[in-house]
Amino acid sequence: MTSRDGAGYLAVALIAAPVVAGGLYSLAATVGIAGAGADGFTTARIIAVFGDGATWASLRFTLVSAFVATVIATATALSVSVLLRRSRVARAAIAIPLAVPHAAAALGVLLLLGQSGFLSRIAYALGLVSQPADFPAIVYDRAGTAMILTFAWKEFPFLALTAWAVLDAADESLSQVAQTLGASAHDIFTRITWPLLWRGVAPAVIAVFAFLIGQYEMAVLLAPSDPLPLSMLTYERALDANLQRRGEAHLLSLIALALTIVLVLVHERFRANSDALAQVVEHDA
Amino acid sequence: MMCCAALLTVISGACGTSTDKANRASSISSSTGTAPTATSGAQAIAALPWDSVLARARGTTVLWRMWRGDPAINAFVDGWVAPRLLSHFGITLKAVQGQGAEIVNALVTEREAGAGKGTASLLWINGETFAQLRRERLLDGPWAGRLPNARYVDSSSAIISRDFEQDPSGFESPWGTVQFALIYDTVRTPNPPRTFGALESWIQAHPGRFTHDQGFAGVTFLKMLMYARSGGVAAYQGGFNEARYTVGRDSVFAWLRRTRPAFWRKGETYPPDVAAMHRLFANGEIDFSMSFNQNEVVTKVRRGVLPSSARALLLQDGTIANAHYVGVPFNAPNVAGALVVADFLLTPGAQYEKQRPAVWADGTVLDAAKLPAAWRSKFETLEQDPHALPADSLHKYARPEVAPMYHERLQADWRATIRHASK
Numbered sequence: 001m002t003s004r005d006g007a008g009y010l011a012v013a014l015i016a017a018p019v020v021a022g023g024l025y026s027l028a029a030t031v032g033i034a035g036a037g038a039d040g041f042t043t044a045r046i047i048a049v050f051g052d053g054a055t056w057a058s059l060r061f062t063l064v065s066a067f068v069a070t071v072i073a074t075a076t077a078l079s080v081s082v083l084l085r086r087s088r089v090a091r092a093a094i095a096i097p098l099a100v101p102h103a104a105a106a107l108g109v110l111l112l113l114g115q116s117g118f119l120s121r122i123a124y125a126l127g128l129v130s131q132p133a134d135f136p137a138i139v140y141d142r143a144g145t146a147m148i149l150t151f152a153w154k155e156f157p158f159l160a161l162t163a164w165a166v167l168d169a170a171d172e173s174l175s176q177v178a179q180t181l182g183a184s185a186h187d188i189f190t191r192i193t194w195p196l197l198w199r200g201v202a203p204a205v206i207a208v209f210a211f212l213i214g215q216y217e218m219a220v221l222l223a224p225s226d227p228l229p230l231s232m233l234t235y236e237r238a239l240d241a242n243l244q245r246r247g248e249a250h251l252l253s254l255i256a257l258a259l260t261i262v263l264v265l266v267h268e269r270f271r272a273n274s275d276a277l278a279q280v281v282e283h284d285a
Numbered sequence: 286m287m288c289c290a291a292l293l294t295v296i297s298g299a300c301g302t303s304t305d306k307a308n309r310a311s312s313i314s315s316s317t318g319t320a321p322t323a324t325s326g327a328q329a330i331a332a333l334p335w336d337s338v339l340a341r342a343r344g345t346t347v348l349w350r351m352w353r354g355d356p357a358i359n360a361f362v363d364g365w366v367a368p369r370l371l372s373h374f375g376i377t378l379k380a381v382q383g384q385g386a387e388i389v390n391a392l393v394t395e396r397e398a399g400a401g402k403g404t405a406s407l408l409w410i411n412g413e414t415f416a417q418l419r420r421e422r423l424l425d426g427p428w429a430g431r432l433p434n435a436r437y438v439d440s441s442s443a444i445i446s447r448d449f450e451q452d453p454s455g456f457e458s459p460w461g462t463v464q465f466a467l468i469y470d471t472v473r474t475p476n477p478p479r480t481f482g483a484l485e486s487w488i489q490a491h492p493g494r495f496t497h498d499q500g501f502a503g504v505t506f507l508k509m510l511m512y513a514r515s516g517g518v519a520a521y522q523g524g525f526n527e528a529r530y531t532v533g534r535d536s537v538f539a540w541l542r543r544t545r546p547a548f549w550r551k552g553e554t555y556p557p558d559v560a561a562m563h564r565l566f567a568n569g570e571i572d573f574s575m576s577f578n579q580n581e582v583v584t585k586v587r588r589g590v591l592p593s594s595a596r597a598l599l600l601q602d603g604t605i606a607n608a609h610y611v612g613v614p615f616n617a618p619n620v621a622g623a624l625v626v627a628d629f630l631l632t633p634g635a636q637y638e639k640q641r642p643a644v645w646a647d648g649t650v651l652d653a654a655k656l657p658a659a660w661r662s663k664f665e666t667l668e669q670d671p672h673a674l675p676a677d678s679l680h681k682y683a684r685p686e687v688a689p690m691y692h693e694r695l696q697a698d699w700r701a702t703i704r705h706a707s708k
Contacts (some may be wrong), residue, residue: 035392036421054705116568131571133493140554224554226704234699239386241693243417246390282503 023257026250035250037243045247055252057227065144065229066212069151074205076152077159078197082189085167098157106221109150114139140224147222151215155208159201166200167193202270210263215257230256294369327613327620331428339518341621343375349611349626350383350391350619351409354560357645359582365638370629374504376471376622381405385414392423392614403616406623411609412449413689415457418612425613427455428624439652445608449686452521457610459638460630462648464679465505466597468566468574469584473594477573481513481602485540488547494572496549496565499704500558502577504696505605509684511695513602518684525690533691534698541703555704567591573598579609579679580646583670587643597674603684633660642670 029035032042049055084090097105112118118133129135138145175188183191216231223229228236230252238249313559330338347370353359359380367378383391388408395403410418418424428684429435438459440446445459453459478484479520490496497503512518515536520529545552549571554564561577565572567590576582579599585591611630613623629635633656636649653661 036390054701057705114568114570116565116570132568137550140550140556142553209659220557225557226554238390241386241413241689241696243389243421245697246386 001031008137019257023254024096026257028252029247029250030254032247038247039244045245045251048245049248049251054226054228058230058233059255061144061227062213062230065148065151066209066215069148070205070209071213072152073156073159073208076156076165078201080156080160081163081167082193082197091161091164094157094160095235095244097153097155098161100154101155102215103217103221104146105154106150106218109146110139110221113146113149126246142224142227144223144229147219149217150222151212152244154218155194155212159204159208162204164198166197169200170196199270199274203267203274206263206267206270210260210267213259213263288294291689308602325620327425327428327617327624330620331431331624334502335433338372338621338624341620342625345375345619345622346377346379347407347622347626349378349380349407349409350388350405351380352384353380353382355581355584355645356516356588358647361445361639361645365636365644366626366629369635370626374625374629376625378626384409388414389421389423390419392418392616393421395616396423402618403614404618405614406612406617407626408612409609410457410612411607412686413692415453415610415612416451416630416687416689419451419456423615424456425615425617425620426457426703428453428613429453429457429458429627432458432624432628432631434628437631437633437651437654437655438458439650441652442608442650443685444606444683445650447685448608448610449689449692450524451689453610457606457612457625458631459576459610460636462608462650463578464581464599464648464683465502465509465577465604466575466582466599466674468563468595469572470566470592471594471596472592473569474524474572477598479598479601481540481600484600485544491572492547493549493551496552496555496562496571497575498556498562499511499560499700502559502562504692504699505577506575507537507541507695507699508687508692509541509600509603509605511691512605512684513600513705518603518687521626521660521687521691522685525688525694527676530691530694531641534695537695538698538703545703552703563590566595576663577605580642580648580670583642583672585648586672596672599674599678599682601682604678604682605686606683607686633657633664637663637667638663640667642668642673645668646673 025034029038030045032038032040032045080090080094100108111116114120115132115135115137117135117139120129120132121136124130124132138149170193174192178188178192214231215229216235219229219232223232234249234252234256237252238246240246240248330341333341349362351362362378362380367380370376370378383405388405388410391405392403408418415424435458438445442462444462446453446456467477478487484495497506511533512521515533516529521533541552549565556565559574562571562574563585565571576597579597582591582595582597586593586595611623611625611627613620617623631651633651636651637660639645639647640649649664650663653664656664
């Protein structure tokens with residue numbers, strides 16, 4: 001074991017320790033031997049959480065809204081990075097959503113897109129609607145429309161910056177060789193630029209998806225009251241008026257942790273692919 | 286290494302819990318109502334001559350865990366109470382966020398960590414939080430009756446002497462009273478409904494213009510509806526009764542199923558809290574907001590959050606009034622300081638300032654008849670804000686809280702059957 005390996009293991013231990021400790025504590029609270037309302041070992045909370053329709057509705061809503069937002073953010077980021085590849089203005093402008101705090105973005109959307117929001121008032125002034133209820137309900141709606149759009153708006157700059165970095169790093173000589181060999185612009189994009197871009201961005205896409213699954217501060221301002229995102233359901237259980245029920249929050253956290261672990265594994269796999277490709281390209285060039 | 290240490294902490298923490306549990310169980314069976322640490326606890330300190338309590342408190346800091354969601358309340362605590370505590374008693378007051386369930390969770394965690402003294406010395410509590418803290422033996426006491434200013438407290442008021450039907454038993458000291466009120470706009474709704482029956486007709490005639498929030502105020506609204514639709518408050522008094530609750534809940538849910546399609550957003554979604562509801566109300570999206578403080582409309586109009594034509598409204602079926610208290614946690618690092626702060630909050634001066642419309646407009650817990658003449662006349666001539674409700678009608682329609690379990694069950698059942706099934 002080299003000293004570099006040792007430092008690596010230490011770093012892993014430092015990062016993992018709080019998660020492991022928290023996970024074990026949550027496990028103890030789930031089975032009723034720790035935390036508020038703990039009354040001794042029981043599997044009642046596990047049965048309650050998995051038997052509760054609200055849990056499944058919440059999981060479905062959380063995964064679907066995070067997935068849709070990630071798809072929108074990725075599509076926007078890739079389009080922007082390819083179409084505006086050399087635009088300095090675009091690169092500067094993209095820093096704006098990046099700099100806005102998540103809660104501020106959500107509040108802004110609430111004031112903009114709410115049924116009594118800014119756009120609704122403009123629509124009213126133009127005679128398009130006669131009362132707030134006529135304006136489309138996309139805030140607090142069951143589909144989470146405004147929430148998903150806000151998720152996408154906040155996350156696409158991160159993906160676009162990653163995409164630009166990948167494009168900047170891509171070796172021009174590959175494209176030049178292809179061109180010399182008679183490849184069309186279309187061929188160069190689909191067979192060289194796109195594979196490099198996608199493999200470079202994919203790990204970041206997984207990271208965005210994982211982040212959005214756990215999102216709380218945007219969700220709390222924009223989500224419907226049913227179904228609740230997993231983060232909000234967890235918080236609601238953690239503060240439940242029934243002390244015995246608070247242990248359910250720990251089980252919901254463990255479910256969120258399990259989702260994240262799966263995504264970390266997927267992320268690592270994508271990253272390994274991306275690294276391998278980069279090495280092949282380096283070697284060939 | 287780190288990992289192992291963390292593991293050990295968790296394991297020992299979990300073990301600590303079970304021993305704690307055993308200790309608690311034995312102390313519950315052996316005695317009732319005494320502080321766990323009688324020698325240095327709140328009961329012992331409160332028994333000392335008051336000068337001695339003041340001497341112990343001088344030069345200390347009191348951390349007060351309280352709801353920090355209202356700028357008017359924060360301004361009173363930070364800008365009026367804190368500087369006086371410092372200049373009169375040499376106490377530094379630090380108010381930090383933490384309310385209800387958060388307080389209970391934090392104290393359970395502190396006990397599990399087994400770190401001796403905790404962080405907060407004073408807690409702002411009432412109702413179910415008080416019930417849970419008492420059940421889990423997380424409060425120190427009794428001490429409240431020993432405070433010098435406790436003699437002014439209106440002990441004849443059922444609202445103050447019982448906290449959700451529980452006897453405070455000296456484990457919490459009152460410092461304010463509030464009453465539930467709807468908020469409406471006199472311009473938009475010149476003739477507002479004044480009973481639940483009239484409210485139902487109004488909602489049906491104005492679809493999309495009424496809702497309630499999902500928090501404490503919303504559940505209180507449903508509880509008032511339960512009183513009104515099924516037997517009055519008397520039917521629910523004397524502790525939780527499952528059969529009585531079921532009848533009451535079913536009548537509330539029948540009303541909701543009938544009326545909800547005409548709620549804001551067809552009752553498919555609800556504002557998370559009263560702040561969100563105030564926003565919808567101010568923006569003209571709904572025609573009623575609500576508050577568990579009859580005078581919130583006074584402070585919110587003054588701050589420009591609500592339109593100047595906003596007024597409070599009491600439903601004549603009765604609206605719930607309750608008192609709020611301060612308690613001392615079992616692991617308070619500064620019991621003497623906490624008692625001095627609790628006593629200061631009961632002084633006529635602090636109670637008067639707190640009740641002023643320009644400050645917080647929170648109801649006093651003092652009995653004017655017990656006060657020195659000068660203070661009595663000051664309270665009697667306290668300026669009345671034009672937005673405030675007259676005291677006699679507040680008193681006329683006030684209904685007490687019932688056992689916390691009614692609140693707990695109604696909230697859980699509403700979430701599971703009305704909110705979740707509202708498709």
